[in-house]
Amino acid sequence: MHEMPITQSVLEIALRHAQQAGAQRILRITMRVGELSGIVPDSIQFYFDFVSRETMAEGAELVFNRLPGRFRCRDCNTEYEASRDDWLCPQCHGVQVEVLGGREFEVESIEVT
Amino acid sequence: MTTEIPVLEPILGANDAIAAEVRAFLNQRGILALDVLGAPGAGKTSVILGTVRALGGRVRAAVIEGDVASTVDARRVAAEGLPVVQINTGGGCHLDAPTVQGALQRLDLAGINLLFIENVGNLICPNAFSVGAQRRVVVASVPEGDDKPYKYPDMFRDSDVVLLNKVDLLPYVEFDLPAYRTLVRALNPDVAYFELCARSGEGLAAWADWLLTALAAART
Numbered sequence: 141m142h143e144m145p146i147t148q149s150v151l152e153i154a155l156r157h158a159q160q161a162g163a164q165r166i167l168r169i170t171m172r173v174g175e176l177s178g179i180v181p182d183s184i185q186f187y188f189d190f191v192s193r194e195t196m197a198e199g200a201e202l203v204f205n206r207l208p209g210r211f212r213c214r215d216c217n218t219e220y221e222a223s224r225d226d227w228l229c230p231q232c233h234g235v236q237v238e239v240l241g242g243r244e245f246e247v248e249s250i251e252v253t
Numbered sequence: 254m255t256t257e258i259p260v261l262e263p264i265l266g267a268n269d270a271i272a273a274e275v276r277a278f279l280n281q282r283g284i285l286a287l288d289v290l291g292a293p294g295a296g297k298t299s300v301i302l303g304t305v306r307a308l309g310g311r312v313r314a315a316v317i318e319g320d321v322a323s324t325v326d327a328r329r330v331a332a333e334g335l336p337v338v339q340i341n342t343g344g345g346c347h348l349d350a351p352t353v354q355g356a357l358q359r360l361d362l363a364g365i366n367l368l369f370i371e372n373v374g375n376l377i378c379p380n381a382f383s384v385g386a387q388r389r390v391v392v393a394s395v396p397e398g399d400d401k402p403y404k405y406p407d408m409f410r411d412s413d414v415v416l417l418n419k420v421d422l423l424p425y426v427e428f429d430l431p432a433y434r435t436l437v438r439a440l441n442p443d444v445a446y447f448e449l450c451a452r453s454g455e456g457l458a459a460w461a462d463w464l465l466t467a468l469a470a471a472r473t
Contacts, residue, residue, distance in 0.1 A: 142346050142378050149264050157260050167255060171264070178381055178407065214442075227406065235403075235439040239410065247260040 143183035144191075150184065151191050153247045158196060163252035166197040170249045175209040176224050176242035209242035268382055271350035275385025278357065279368070285464075285471045286368040288384050290408060291392035292401075293374030296418040296451050298326045300392050301369045302333055303451035307461040312468065314367040317356045319348040321373060336361050346378040353384040366468060376405040388467065390414040395422045399433040402440055409440045414447070416460060421450045 154169050173179050181204040192198045208221040213229035214236035220229070229237055263269065279286050291297045298318075305314045315336040318326045327339035338356045340348060353370060362368075370386050372379045389412045393401060396419060402409045409415060415437050423430065430448075437446055445463055449456030 142381070145349075146264060149267060152267070153260060153262050153264065157258055157262075161256070161258050163256070163258075176407065178377065214439075224406075235436055236442075237439070245265065246263045249257055249259050249261075251255050251257050253255050 143180060144187050146179065147184050147187035147191055150247060151188065151195065151197055154197055154200075154250050155195060157247075157250055158252050161252060164196065165253050166200045166250055167253060168201045168203060168251035169197070169247060170203040170205060170251075172207060172244045172246050172248045173204045174207045174242035174244040176239065177245040178224075179245055181206075205248065207242055207244050210240040211237045212240055213237050265381060268350050271354055272383035272385040275350055275354050275357065276387060278354075279385065279387065280471075282362060282365075283472055284362065284366055284368050285388070285468050286370055286386035287414075288379075288386035288389045289369055289371045289392060290376070290379050290389065290412070291372075291374065292376050292394075292397055295374070295392045295394040295397065297371050297374065297392045298329055299451035300416055300418055300449070301371060302330065303449075303454060303457050304369075304461060304464070305333065305335065307454065307457035308367075308464065311465060312367045313364045314369065315360055315362065315365045317348075317353060317360065317368065317370045319352075319371055319373050321345070326371065336365065342373055346373060346375050347382050348372050348379065348384050349382045350385050367464070376401070376408050380407050380411060387471065388413045390416060392416050392418055394419040395426050395428050398427075399429045399436075402433070402436045406440055409437060409444075412441065412444060414445045414460075414463070415441075417446070417448045418451055420448045420456065421453060 154166055158166050185202055188202055209224055210221055212219045213234050215234040216232045218229055218231040289297050316330045318339045321342055324339045327337045330337040338360045340352055340356050370384055391408055391412045447456060447460040
């Protein structure tokens with residue numbers, strides 16, 4: 141479980157950008173979270189409520205834009221989307237798969253006043 | 254009046270930036286560092302010590318030991334005469350780049366050209382946090398079972414080397430070795446894969462040769 145330090149990073153990034161913009165309050169933080177990033181949004185929400193206390197981000201809404209895991213099968217060349225739970229090729233059930241996307245984990249934008 | 258500010262910043266960017274500093278520091282000093290990952294009990298420390306023995310006098314090695322608690326591993330390493338620094342994460346599930354950067358300052362690196370960074374025993378969390386090592390090595394072991402690459406694919410995909418340890422236990426454990434080999438290669442076609450037994454020294458010579466080649470390449 142390392143969602144606590146990760147949540148602090150989210151907060152730091154949001155606060156820095158808000159301060160640069162001269163904002164008063166952060167109302168929303170939107171993140172891009174790939175299905176293969178290993179990040180658990182519920183945990184981030186849980187820790188955020190704690191770490192954001194008495195900052196300008198207190199009470200901000202967290203939005204997680206989930207991006208699917210994207211794979212390509214090296215055996216039959218099928219490109220497909222899948223979760224980390226079931227990543228074998230749906231066509232040939234092969235294991236020779238390459239990850240094309242789904243490991244994103246970034247702060248996309250913040251909404252401020 | 255609300256304003257939307259685009260950010261587009263990787264959340265682990267701060268760690269990655271320090272990892273890049275660590276890597277530059279190591280490169281500058283001609284040190285090849287290995288981030289050694291694996292489950293608790295896979296034999297990471299034994300593999301490190303066995304590797305150093307197999308390399309004999311051909312390298313000067315040092316070790317950073319990452320554990321949740323205790324200095325058991327550091328004492329084992331020090332008993333072999335190697336420079337070692339112990340990091341206790343106090344519950345933390347992984348090492349990160351700032352911690353390793355701090356440990357490097359406490360380590361006598363004079364003459365060292367090979368650094369083992371033994372990460373916390375864990376097949377999940379260390380994967381997200383680069384520590385700045387140039388190579389990532391997974392130590393897996395036969396008693397863990399042949400299905401671990403299915404269950405922890407990220408760790409196997411993102412590593413440069415997979416060492417299957419405790420092959421002396423193959424006659425006693427249900428472990429489909431050909432299927433395991435196929436799966437490791439499937440997840441990571443470029444991986445360097447070795448089967449060995451740290452306790453007896455079996456298979457360590459081939460892995461030591463690979464390391465010598467990597468060291469020679471790092472010097473040029």
